[in-house]
Amino acid sequence: MSLSKKTLQKTFWRSFPLQGCFNYERQQTVGWLYGLVPGLKEIYADDPEGLKEALVRHTSFYNTSPQCTTLIQGVVLAMEEQKHDHPEMDGESIVAVRTALIGPLAGIGDSLFWGTLRTVGLGIGIELALAGNYLGPVLFWLIHNIPHFLFRYYGLKWGYEKGMEFLSDAAGAGAISDITDATKIVGNVVVGCMISSMVTVSTSITLNFGDVSYAIQDMFDALCPNILPLGLTFLCYYMMKKGVSTTWIMLGLIVIAILLVWVEGLPFFVPAAS
Numbered sequence: 001m002s003l004s005k006k007t008l009q010k011t012f013w014r015s016f017p018l019q020g021c022f023n024y025e026r027q028q029t030v031g032w033l034y035g036l037v038p039g040l041k042e043i044y045a046d047d048p049e050g051l052k053e054a055l056v057r058h059t060s061f062y063n064t065s066p067q068c069t070t071l072i073q074g075v076v077l078a079m080e081e082q083k084h085d086h087p088e089m090d091g092e093s094i095v096a097v098r099t100a101l102i103g104p105l106a107g108i109g110d111s112l113f114w115g116t117l118r119t120v121g122l123g124i125g126i127e128l129a130l131a132g133n134y135l136g137p138v139l140f141w142l143i144h145n146i147p148h149f150l151f152r153y154y155g156l157k158w159g160y161e162k163g164m165e166f167l168s169d170a171a172g173a174g175a176i177s178d179i180t181d182a183t184k185i186v187g188n189v190v191v192g193c194m195i196s197s198m199v200t201v202s203t204s205i206t207l208n209f210g211d212v213s214y215a216i217q218d219m220f221d222a223l224c225p226n227i228l229p230l231g232l233t234f235l236c237y238y239m240m241k242k243g244v245s246t247t248w249i250m251l252g253l254i255v256i257a258i259l260l261v262w263v264e265g266l267p268f269f270v271p272a273a274s
Contacts, residue, residue, distance in 0.1 A: 003039055003077060003160070010038040011073055012156050018066045025246045027063040035069070039077040043084050050087075054080055057091050064102035065109020070152045072101045074159020113151075117144045201228040203260075 021030035044051035125140030
């Protein structure tokens, strides 16, 4: 099976409103799924149940550099074709590969398009604009968007065609399961690194009993350094596994933070010495 040129063109144009329904729970997921729909409908035209499963499969969290999303779309659509032709294939392997790609491509895309091309375009454009040249904003737009459009267009083509070639060889060699396991490991490592570097929780509360003071944070650090961030992470994960929306979890964290700040101001607590 091979997707039609018309379907690939629809996928390309539908990649542009990727962040149109951006939200803080699943971020770009709605835009991501919107771009996949034409391809999924063609792939599973003879399998309505398979289409439903594919649509649900791609409602999980998604966030990457918008310019790089078509490359991931191409690879995912190639894998969905393999899934259609080989129903025994684990659908979670598609999600695992997608998850493994969004992080590295986000870093590449942000550095190349936002950090480099946009900065160069702004430098040239502002200089011309200050000199009264109307080409300033035009050149800024072209310097950023010509490479962007080309990468988006050929990224979809390359991801789909090379993804098909790679998956065809890998399926025969039994490498799909190895790739799935590897991407899951990479995903877990990335999440672990994010927790240790991005989650920060500490307390400045000191219990004051006459002439004796006990700094709560020092007690936690002596017991296990960074136990508060780890505990908070596992608590949030437990609540998500129980079906609690991440939006409610964030609201709960805000309320708890406000309450803790209020508690720190009570008479029997004093701030820890800095």
